[in-house]
Amino acid sequence: MIKRSQKTKRPSMSDVARLAGVSRTTVSFVLNNAPHANIPPETQERVRNAAAQIGYRPNAIARGLRSSQSQTIGFISDEIVTSPHAGQMIQGAQDAAWKEQKLLLLVNIDGNREMEHMAVDLMLERQVEGIIYATMYHHLVTIPEQIREVPTVLLDCFCQDRSLPSVVPDEVTGGQTATEALLKQDHRRIGFMNNEDPIPAAAGRFEGYKNALEAYNVPFDEALICTVSSDTQGGRQGCKQLMQLAEPPSAIFCFSDFMAMGAYQALRELHLSVPDDVAVVGFDNHELIAPTLVPPLTTMALPHYEMGQWAVEHLLKLIDFPESSEEESPIQHKFECTLIERESIGRR
Amino acid sequence: MIKRSQKTKRPSMSDVARLAGVSRTTVSFVLNNAPHANIPPETQERVRNAAAQIGYRPNAIARGLRSSQSQTIGFISDEIVTSPHAGQMIQGAQDAAWKEQKLLLLVNIDGNREMEHMAVDLMLERQVEGIIYATMYHHLVTIPEQIREVPTVLLDCFCQDRSLPSVVPDEVTGGQTATEALLKQDHRRIGFMNNEDPIPAAAGRFEGYKNALEAYNVPFDEALICTVSSDTQGGRQGCKQLMQLAEPPSAIFCFSDFMAMGAYQALRELHLSVPDDVAVVGFDNHELIAPTLVPPLTTMALPHYEMGQWAVEHLLKLIDFPESSEEESPIQHKFECTLIERESIGRR
DNA sequence: TTGAAAGCGCTAACAG
DNA sequence: CTGTTAGCGCTTTCAA
Numbered sequence: 001m002i003k004r005s006q007k008t009k010r011p012s013m014s015d016v017a018r019l020a021g022v023s024r025t026t027v028s029f030v031l032n033n034a035p036h037a038n039i040p041p042e043t044q045e046r047v048r049n050a051a052a053q054i055g056y057r058p059n060a061i062a063r064g065l066r067s068s069q070s071q072t073i074g075f076i077s078d079e080i081v082t083s084p085h086a087g088q089m090i091q092g093a094q095d096a097a098w099k100e101q102k103l104l105l106l107v108n109i110d111g112n113r114e115m116e117h118m119a120v121d122l123m124l125e126r127q128v129e130g131i132i133y134a135t136m137y138h139h140l141v142t143i144p145e146q147i148r149e150v151p152t153v154l155l156d157c158f159c160q161d162r163s164l165p166s167v168v169p170d171e172v173t174g175g176q177t178a179t180e181a182l183l184k185q186d187h188r189r190i191g192f193m194n195n196e197d198p199i200p201a202a203a204g205r206f207e208g209y210k211n212a213l214e215a216y217n218v219p220f221d222e223a224l225i226c227t228v229s230s231d232t233q234g235g236r237q238g239c240k241q242l243m244q245l246a247e248p249p250s251a252i253f254c255f256s257d258f259m260a261m262g263a264y265q266a267l268r269e270l271h272l273s274v275p276d277d278v279a280v281v282g283f284d285n286h287e288l289i290a291p292t293l294v295p296p297l298t299t300m301a302l303p304h305y306e307m308g309q310w311a312v313e314h315l316l317k318l319i320d321f322p323e324s325s326e327e328e329s330p331i332q333h334k335f336e337c338t339l340i341e342r343e344s345i346g347r348r
Numbered sequence: 349m350i351k352r353s354q355k356t357k358r359p360s361m362s363d364v365a366r367l368a369g370v371s372r373t374t375v376s377f378v379l380n381n382a383p384h385a386n387i388p389p390e391t392q393e394r395v396r397n398a399a400a401q402i403g404y405r406p407n408a409i410a411r412g413l414r415s416s417q418s419q420t421i422g423f424i425s426d427e428i429v430t431s432p433h434a435g436q437m438i439q440g441a442q443d444a445a446w447k448e449q450k451l452l453l454l455v456n457i458d459g460n461r462e463m464e465h466m467a468v469d470l471m472l473e474r475q476v477e478g479i480i481y482a483t484m485y486h487h488l489v490t491i492p493e494q495i496r497e498v499p500t501v502l503l504d505c506f507c508q509d510r511s512l513p514s515v516v517p518d519e520v521t522g523g524q525t526a527t528e529a530l531l532k533q534d535h536r537r538i539g540f541m542n543n544e545d546p547i548p549a550a551a552g553r554f555e556g557y558k559n560a561l562e563a564y565n566v567p568f569d570e571a572l573i574c575t576v577s578s579d580t581q582g583g584r585q586g587c588k589q590l591m592q593l594a595e596p597p598s599a600i601f602c603f604s605d606f607m608a609m610g611a612y613q614a615l616r617e618l619h620l621s622v623p624d625d626v627a628v629v630g631f632d633n634h635e636l637i638a639p640t641l642v643p644p645l646t647t648m649a650l651p652h653y654e655m656g657q658w659a660v661e662h663l664l665k666l667i668d669f670p671e672s673s674e675e676e677s678p679i680q681h682k683f684e685c686t687l688i689e690r691e692s693i694g695r696r
Numbered sequence: 697t698t699g700a701a702a703g704c705g706c707t708a709a710c711a712g
Numbered sequence: 713c714t715g716t717t718a719g720c721g722c723t724t725t726c727a728a
Binding site: 360361362372373376377380382406407409410411412413414415 | 704705706707708
């Protein structure tokens, strides 16, 4: 049992050196597998044993001070709480960091500008090697200026002048893929319930919807578009509205899984079945919603994990090669969304 | 604009001292509002200006090395991804830490023992002042021994010998409150769909259920208990089973919101309405589920945010007063669950 | 092959 | 009131 009173000092390198009968230098070389130091196996053995014996553990703070590398990455996010997507981004980021033995210093600023500013300061003081600035849905952000003291990558957001590298989902191809899933099953009257908020996802998915129609030579019909709030209520109302049309759609592409859930409710109230009467496709692949609906919802998965991963990987590159050519035009990366096929789309 | 090339060295205290024409000590005293150093306002002014002018920022690593305080708390969690509850615990923990200007070093070990071990090592090397060990649902855990080198608090879990302080939800009173909500509306035949997994929540809520019945002098009927998987499927099947009884229940207490969602589905298939034919109460207050069901689900909220907060607050106490009397019997704290009333309970 | 020594940026006891 | 000085634990150059 390694239990040790919290008050006693932890063993330092000198302690190991003393016990092994060598100098601190030697200990350092051995424990770090120093590249060109040629220390005889026997001495190495002795040092390692001594270290193990007294339970020596390197002090990353001291090492960090000396080598000015904190092995730490800051992760700032707005509202972590509500979205399960947050977890996936963090997980992706952490996994990528873990591979390089870096740890994430997490701060959730909950939409508070002042806190955001302080968070960046605190991270900078702690000498983070870089910062990931993440938001819980794809949108435009303004970043505190001091953040530029250190390499930074924007995750699921972007800034006005694109002066910082960013990674976001490809909303256009996402909307297109979703719509094509319907078109492939011979649906031709496809409703689109869009989010009323003026966000990139709304514009992008709408564009993708139109692209898909065009690709299949289906004329665009304004009547089939309905713009509502992106929650269950919105979906329910929007769906009812669409189904009241003289020529109602045989399929509906919903901006979000919540809206799809609302559509299910509306359809049920109208005694229409999914997918036989109306096919439905959602967006988000909400783990808690999509698979549990009856029938399970076909929907688009957002690449949150991958984006988180990419963000850190890219950040690590920037850290290792700060003078990379990127300075003038930081990369704005997009990840494709993938179709998750379940049972809410039937053949027309 | 504070932009600065990433390669140039950051200004240090000496730079400030030089510019202000004083010694490093003075700078340190001024910038830290040193308690007993009586530095004339004028000098202070000069120092502060100098610091601002060159964009000085204290180096927390150096400070940490010197004062052996990292101002950092480790937060280890199993599977952050799937559960939205995770976010609430983290948020609570962070908010409590933030108040003391501490930051969280986050590692999600995803059920991997080896990774867990390494995570603790990495955190200890980084001199975290303490560690929160969190799980995404209330259960028994075994903790890597080295964690005891530093104050530790278990969040939403506990260890066999209770040798570490922990905070968990009070499952018994939770189950009792839920059941009483039904009893208060004059329901007397109350079904209980329990989780088949042998976890504290299952045993505790069942006990609470029985306590409530007893308090209302309602005889316990084994037939009304049904043990299923805690997902939507389980809830659906269990509910059908209960409703097939010769004397079916007029109300059902479900172990989880997912199960309640399944119950809704089953009831709908049986052409029974909630809450008129059958009242339903869930557990978890899943933000994404409970309010969006039709009718909105009355359910028990788990105190995740509060537990996260408490965990850090308690940890900070342990850090500040390591020799507190707690050594022999670490506190095992419980937080009450609260009833969230929506529309799934009707008067009998 | 190993050790001495300098120093990362900061704090704080001690002098002056 | 302010400066000198001695480290915190580690890395790494240089010399032996």
